[in-house]
Amino acid sequence: MDRCRRSPVLLARMFDALIVTGRLTLIDADGRRWEFGDGDTPPASPDAPPPESHPVVRLHDRALHWKLALNPGLYAGEAYMDGALTLDRGGIHDLIALVLRNAGGGGYGRWDALRDRVRPLLRWLRQINPAARSRRNVAHHYDLSEQLYALFLDPDLQYSCAYFTEPGLSLEEAQAAKKRHIAAKLLLRPGQRVLDIGCGWGGLALHLARAADVEVTGVTLSQEQLAIARRRAEEAGLSDRVRFELADYRRLKGRFDRIVSVGMFEHVGLPHYDTFFATARDLLSEDGVMLLHAIGRLEGPGSTSPWLRRYIFPGGYSPALSEVLPAIERSGLYLTDMEILRLHYAETLRHWRERFLANRDKAARLYDERFCRMWEFYLAGCEGAFRYQGHMVWQAQLARRLDAVPLTRDYVQQTETATIPAKGLAA
Incomplete structure (x- = not known):
């Protein structure tokens, strides 16, 4: 974890701040392996059995290093759709559950702070539905x-x-x-x-x-x-x-x-x-x-x-x-x-x-x-x-x-x- 905190990679810093409970392995587009979280991975839902292991995410496009850091709410879904983000272990449901359980109701913490300032106006404009x-x-x-x-x-x-x-x-x-x-x-x-x-x-x-x-x-x-x-x-x-x-x-x-x-x-x-x-x-x-x-x-x-x-x-x-x-x-x-x-x-x-x-x-x-x-x-x-x-x-x-x-x-x-x-x- 010290390595992640010292890293200049913006994406690693974001995940290090986000994943507190549970565990996530990220393999970036350059093949580097990052570990985040405390290692305790609860089930993705109450009725699901405990996972045998945690999600392992692999990125196939170097552009995702900054895209996911700047706007994960848009680019994570696009990357999964396009095959630029895949899972070596676990499924997309496991990954989303892990991220949202850590994010709670607050999105991605300080990474959303700037967008939060303009959201009320944008929300109104985007919902004009004649x-x-x-x-x-x-x-x-x-x-x-x-x-x-x-x-x-x-x-x-x-x-x-x-x-x-x-x-x-x-x-x-x-x-x-x-x-x-x-x-x-x-x-x-x-x-x-x-x-x-x-x-x-x-x-x-x-x-x-x-x-x-x-x-x-x-x-x-x-x-x-x-x-x-x-x-x-x-x-x-x-x-x-x-x-x-x-x-x-x-x-x-x-x-x-x-x-x-x-x-x-x-x-x-x-x-x-x-x-x-x-x-x-x-x-x-x-x-x-x-x-x-x-x-x-x-x-x-x-x-x-x-x-x-x-x-x-x-x-x-x-x-x-x-x-x-x-x-x-x-x-x-x-x-x-x-x-x-x-x-x-x-x-x-x-x-x-x-x-x-x-x-x-x-x-x-x-x-x-x-x-x-x-x-x-x-x-x-x-x-x-x-x-x-x-x-x-x-x-x-x-x-x-x-x-x-x-x-x-x-x-x-x-x-x-x-x-x-x-x-x-x-x-």
Whole structure:
């Protein structure tokens, strides 16, 4: 370690300051070997067995010596995608877990200090999402092949945080529990009109129609999702009660008894929060209820990883509640319930990552090896963010009237319990 501290190599200095717990071996592009950490390497996740050994990283491009030191949040992912960063031992999940566990919520310590000064302004500018840009951003991620998503999602194609009501649940069981949880908070009654903003592939809309005999309108900006959702409604015999449209939430008209939005708010953008909640208020009936399910930050405002923003979710941002609640207050909507789901998304992403890796050869046939490495980095990085860096999921129940929902939360569990299907039946 003394050797690393004396070294003029900026990258070695960064890792020496960062890796305090655990152990990392780095072989640089000149073949020099560096050792970092205290040698104690815990499992990458609670359910994982203790690692037999620590990650050994090999760099194949001398430019990475300064790139990784100056902007690891962008160049580490790019280097892994391009094969310029490989692992002689361990996997990318092990490496990311080690780095994020040491970094905690503070990024890369003093190496991020300069960027932190300009992030608030950049965060605002990068999230200006007018309708045309929103469509492009959505197409970038959600218009990928249905076959890709089927490789790692549950059969209902739920692409959001599952709800693990007890240890040992399968992904399918936890996603079914999530849908029941949301339906219970919506207080559905037969014949109501429901709006699903950002309906994905239609799974939640179809569940609500079946569970409560309601009419659902789902809107999306993804052509691919729209076609699949409409096909699924036809196949389920529900196209008379569930319809899907290609529409931006800012263009919607009419009134709905219930509004639900799951996993869409992260794509709205900070400059548009007032518009989002004002639009929701206008669309909600006087005695209506809204349930908003989104990713957030426990440790205050931050910024989206530059790699994630460039390659996975352009225009995306997971806000702190301090950035969301003022916009709700200004809209005239009442916050009638707020729930924080801790670590549920880390477990969801673990299931997705393991399923993707089990089907990696099929993904490579659909796309290519670079895409597979990109997707591995994405799933492992996001899992680490929820497990080690203060990311969480929040569910906000909103209403225009204070008496729109019961005074206590007992009804949520009672409704969920009453709607759990008999063992062996589909949820």
